Amino acid sequence: MKENLKIIGIIIICIIVFGGLLFLKYALKNERPNELCKEMTEISNKQILIGLSKEEVEEILGEPGYKFDNETGDVYAYNAGKLDRGIFLGNTCILFGCTYDCELRISFDENDKVRYTSIHTNA
Secondary structure, eight states: OHHHHHHHHHHHHHHHHHHHHHHHHHHEEEEEEOHHHHHHHHHHHHTTTTTOBHHHHHHHHOSOSEEEEETTEEEEEEEEEEEEEEEEETTEEEEEEEEEEEEEEEEEOTTSBEEEEEEEEOO
16 A cells, blocks of 8 residues: 555656646746847748848838948848847746847848848847
């Protein structure tokens, strides 16, 4: 009888531990982007602007925050929202909270067509 109680106790403890770990996996997050950051990240990840001209980009996204040149060509930079990093339980930061500004950078080739896009943070 005592043997059966030990086995049942061990099974219950395993279920509680597994359930707790599963809860933490889905409840704790280390990043929380705002809606603009999510949208701009999706634009960058899917590379949907590839091949568009500068005029077409400005028609879609508006005037860039700033423009600069790098070793590959012209670059447009757009505000891409904010990204909160830390350990979040739901919407509440419980440890290591930091907020970063995000930026969508659009690089153009020598023909003024979009070569690639990327997201940068001020981290």
